[in-house]
Amino acid sequence: MDDEVRVALRTDADLVNARAQGRAMAEQLGFPRPDPTLIATAISEVGRNIVRHVGCGEIILRPLQEADRYGLVVIARDEGPGILDVGAALRDDYSGMGGLGLGLPGARRLMDDFDIESSADSGTIVTMKKWRVRDELARLREERRRRE
Amino acid sequence: MSVAILREGDYLIASIQSDLSDSEVVELRNELTELVGTHRSRGIVIDVAALVVIDSFVARALRSIVLSAKLRGAETVIVGIQPDVAIAMVHFRLNLQPLRVALDLDQARSLLERLTSGGGGDGR
Amino acid sequence: MDTELDQVASDEGADQRTSDQPAERSKEASSLLKELVAYLRDSRTELREEWARRISEAELLGVMSDEEIFSEATEVYDNYVDALETGSIETLQTYARELSERIIPRGVETHEVLGIVLLLRDVLARSLFAKYQEDLELLNRILDEYEPAANRIAVTVGVSFVEERERVISEQQESLRELSTPVLQLRERLLILPIIGVLDSERARQLTEQLLRSIQENRARVVVIDITGVATVDRTVANHLVQTVEASRLMGASTILTGLSSKIAQTLVDLGVDLGMMRTVGDLQGGLVEAERLAGYLDLEADDPARPET
Numbered sequence: 001m002d003d004e005v006r007v008a009l010r011t012d013a014d015l016v017n018a019r020a021q022g023r024a025m026a027e028q029l030g031f032p033r034p035d036p037t038l039i040a041t042a043i044s045e046v047g048r049n050i051v052r053h054v055g056c057g058e059i060i061l062r063p064l065q066e067a068d069r070y071g072l073v074v075i076a077r078d079e080g081p082g083i084l085d086v087g088a089a090l091r092d093d094y095s096g097m098g099g100l101g102l103g104l105p106g107a108r109r110l111m112d113d114f115d116i117e118s119s120a121d122s123g124t125i126v127t128m129k130k131w132r133v134r135d136e137l138a139r140l141r142e143e144r145r146r147r148e
Numbered sequence: 149m150s151v152a153i154l155r156e157g158d159y160l161i162a163s164i165q166s167d168l169s170d171s172e173v174v175e176l177r178n179e180l181t182e183l184v185g186t187h188r189s190r191g192i193v194i195d196v197a198a199l200v201v202i203d204s205f206v207a208r209a210l211r212s213i214v215l216s217a218k219l220r221g222a223e224t225v226i227v228g229i230q231p232d233v234a235i236a237m238v239h240f241r242l243n244l245q246p247l248r249v250a251l252d253l254d255q256a257r258s259l260l261e262r263l264t265s266g267g268g269g270d271g272r
Numbered sequence: 273m274d275t276e277l278d279q280v281a282s283d284e285g286a287d288q289r290t291s292d293q294p295a296e297r298s299k300e301a302s303s304l305l306k307e308l309v310a311y312l313r314d315s316r317t318e319l320r321e322e323w324a325r326r327i328s329e330a331e332l333l334g335v336m337s338d339e340e341i342f343s344e345a346t347e348v349y350d351n352y353v354d355a356l357e358t359g360s361i362e363t364l365q366t367y368a369r370e371l372s373e374r375i376i377p378r379g380v381e382t383h384e385v386l387g388i389v390l391l392l393r394d395v396l397a398r399s400l401f402a403k404y405q406e407d408l409e410l411l412n413r414i415l416d417e418y419e420p421a422a423n424r425i426a427v428t429v430g431v432s433f434v435e436e437r438e439r440v441i442s443e444q445q446e447s448l449r450e451l452s453t454p455v456l457q458l459r460e461r462l463l464i465l466p467i468i469g470v471l472d473s474e475r476a477r478q479l480t481e482q483l484l485r486s487i488q489e490n491r492a493r494v495v496v497i498d499i500t501g502v503a504t505v506d507r508t509v510a511n512h513l514v515q516t517v518e519a520s521r522l523m524g525a526s527t528i529l530t531g532l533s534s535k536i537a538q539t540l541v542d543l544g545v546d547l548g549m550m551r552t553v554g555d556l557q558g559g560l561v562e563a564e565r566l567a568g569y570l571d572l573e574a575d576d577p578a579r580p581e582t
Contacts (some may be wrong), residue, residue, distance in 0.1 A: 048205060231487075
């Protein structure tokens with residue numbers, strides 16, 4: 001795909017790079033602050049699991065386009081042993097300590113859409129998206145819709 | 149080196165120059181802990197203005213520095229958290245309880261003076 | 273047999289609408305178009321006048337003077353006929369955008385723009401009926417050329433106008449928002465952020481950004497956020513407020529929230545919002561006193577804004 005960026009995750013330095021790439025793409029797409037930093041932070045949390053627990057994987061960054069909104073999707077993939085209890089990994093006790101220490105609840109709070117698929121056979125795929133409404137009228141429409 | 153550590157009398161000032169990798173964070177923690185002992189420092193200021201992201205790992209490392217410094221008789225103040233980073237930390241609900249923060253070096257020095265005079269800052 | 277097939281073939285030919293495939297347009301069709309365009313140009317004066325008359329009759333473009341309407345009408349008419357002739361909408365789009373940029377600040381609305389374009393279309397169509405009424409078959413073929421082109425023009429102009437309008441509204445909203453969330457430096461190290469009006473999550477986001485940046489620039493120790501001018505607060509906004517206060521704390525500043533109506537206070541309680549870390553004071557006056565005390569107090573004594581309150 002055209003504007004896709006892939007970052008291999010193996011070392012510490014790769015994680016620094018993934019953060020920087022995520023922030024750069026978000027800024028380029030026009031995300032207002034603090035979104036680029038929120039996205040970079042989510043990438044850091046999720047990417048660290050790959051570097052730390054699996055040893056090898058990748059982050060894929062892709063711009064998204066819809067009629068009223070634009071966005072960015074972060075896909076964090078590895079072919080590791082998988083997360084046994086995804087439910088526990090996502091459990092958010094709002095203390096910053098929950099979720100088996102994998103930082104997934106935190107990452108989920110930073111992003112708009114969050115999805116995780118994990119199994120012993122095929123590893124783990126975390127898909128996270130951040131959206132911004134395209135323009136003022138679309139945003140106002142969105143707010144109105146939410147309130148009704 | 150990604151971190152410059154200077155000695156200012158009784159205090160150590162650690163200035164992070166760029167985004168740190170996990171191993172650099174660990175290295176910083178070890179170095180500060182050692183230096184506090186060597187110089188019998190009474191205070192540490194860590195300037196994190198260059199950090200693009202403060203996530204759970206960095207937060208844990210900072211907490212670790214604060215606790216081990218305390219064991220050696222030093223108070224720690226974190227300065228320079230950027231606005232976007234502060235918002236991210238709040239969204240993330242990072243638990244920062246034992247951490248003291250200040251806006252910049254000046255405020256940090258004032259804070260350290262208050263904390264280190266009159267015998268420590270806890271349980272006033 | 274052959275003649276029957278020929279008959280069928282020519283009937284199908286006659287039924288084909290070829291407006292979207294200029295390559296397939298028969299020589300006859302393009303010469304009809306030429307004839308049509310020439311006629312419209314020759315009759316420019318009367319048709320334009322008829323159009324202007326219909327515009328006043330329909331009470332459109334009230335904000336514009338007769339002279340203005342006349343001059344814009346001339347340009348629109350000429351561009352319209354050009355677009356019919358070339359089949360190219362690029363020039364028309366450019367013109368429509370420029371026209372929109374001119375008339376939107378005057379207060380011209382979407383229904384007016386669509387209205388006048390459709391009126392022009394009607395005026396021209398009627399005149400074609402009048403001219404070709406003796407030969408209905410020819411009239412039909414002329415209309416076959418005219419209608420799709422005229423429709424495309426109406427859509428192009430309408431869409432360009434609407435898009436330009438949305439862009440302008442967007443810009444206005446942006447500047448309004450910036451104006452309405454000013455962060456003021458009251459004294460050294462003391463900022464006040466009065467919030468007035470509707471607080472939605474986008475505005476709250478901007479507010480937070482501006483406040484934190486101000487804390488940084490002004491080296492503020494205390495911030496007073498006054499919500500006297502805010503009528504209601506929902507869960508999203510309440511959470512935003514709490515997050516703003518917590519983020520301010522991470523930058524070394526204490527926050528005092530003032531001007532909570534009992535209604536909002538109740539809402540916050542009902543929402544289970546944790547106000548524990550926030551100092552709240554009923555009115556702005558009291559809040560400022562508290563803030564000054566805090567700022568003064570902070571300068572002299574060892575009170576750490578990062579610590580939870582005891």
